Amino acid sequence: MLKRFLIPVLAGVAVAAFTLTSEHTVRAAASDGKAIYDGKCASCHQANGQGLASTFPPLAGNKDVTGDPTKVITSVVKGVNGSITVNGKSYNGAMPAWRGQLSDADIAAVVTYIRSSWGNKASAVTEKQVAAVK
Numbered sequence: 328m329l330k331r332f333l334i335p336v337l338a339g340v341a342v343a344a345f346t347l348t349s350e351h352t353v354r355a356a357a358s359d360g361k362a363i364y365d366g367k368c369a370s371c372h373q374a375n376g377q378g379l380a381s382t383f384p385p386l387a388g389n390k391d392v393t394g395d396p397t398k399v400i401t402s403v404v405k406g407v408n409g410s411i412t413v414n415g416k417s418y419n420g421a422m423p424a425w426r427g428q429l430s431d432a433d434i435a436a437v438v439t440y441i442r443s444s445w446g447n448k449a450s451a452v453t454e455k456q457v458a459a460v461k
């Protein structure tokens with residue numbers, strides 16, 4: 328009697344444990360946009376996306392970031408040089424290209440993160456869209 332009850336329960340626990348483990352693995356393998364941002368971008372653009380003084384432009388509330396996905400992807404893939412105007416303020420610095428430092432999947436994840444954080448509400452971008460930028 329006890330055996331008949333225990334076997335299905337143990338089998339259920341085993342299946343649940345397996346499911347949890349494999350989900351965890353999938354999540355760990357996917358690129359984490361926030362982690363990439365905090366590690367690679369926040370030193371200049373700040374953890375809150377507000378940028379710093381007149382040197383590093385804000386990404387929060389920035390229409391170049393939330394507008395046409397190709398523009399923001401291109402900025403991150405190829406870097407940005409020369410004079411740009413963000414929210415009426417001009418910046419004239421340089422950001423190195425991130426292709427070569429980050430995989431296309433990582434760039435897609437971090438661009439998705441900056442498009443959807445700090446009040447920004449723009450669509451996610453895919454690795455395919457990043458790969459399409461030459």
Ligand code: HEC
Nearest residue numbers: 367368371382383391402407408409413418419420421422
């Ligand atoms: C070393 C400092 C530095 C780091 C690190 C950095 N940036 Fe930048 N970023 C800049 C500067 C400076 C500019 C503006 C360049 C100019 O004035 O032409 C810029 C511009 C941008 C722009 C264009 C903004 C616009 O309005 O067109 C985007 C998007 C951007 N950065 C995203 C990122 C992301 C994502 C990361 C991390 C992967 C990152 N940046 C890391 C310094 C940095």
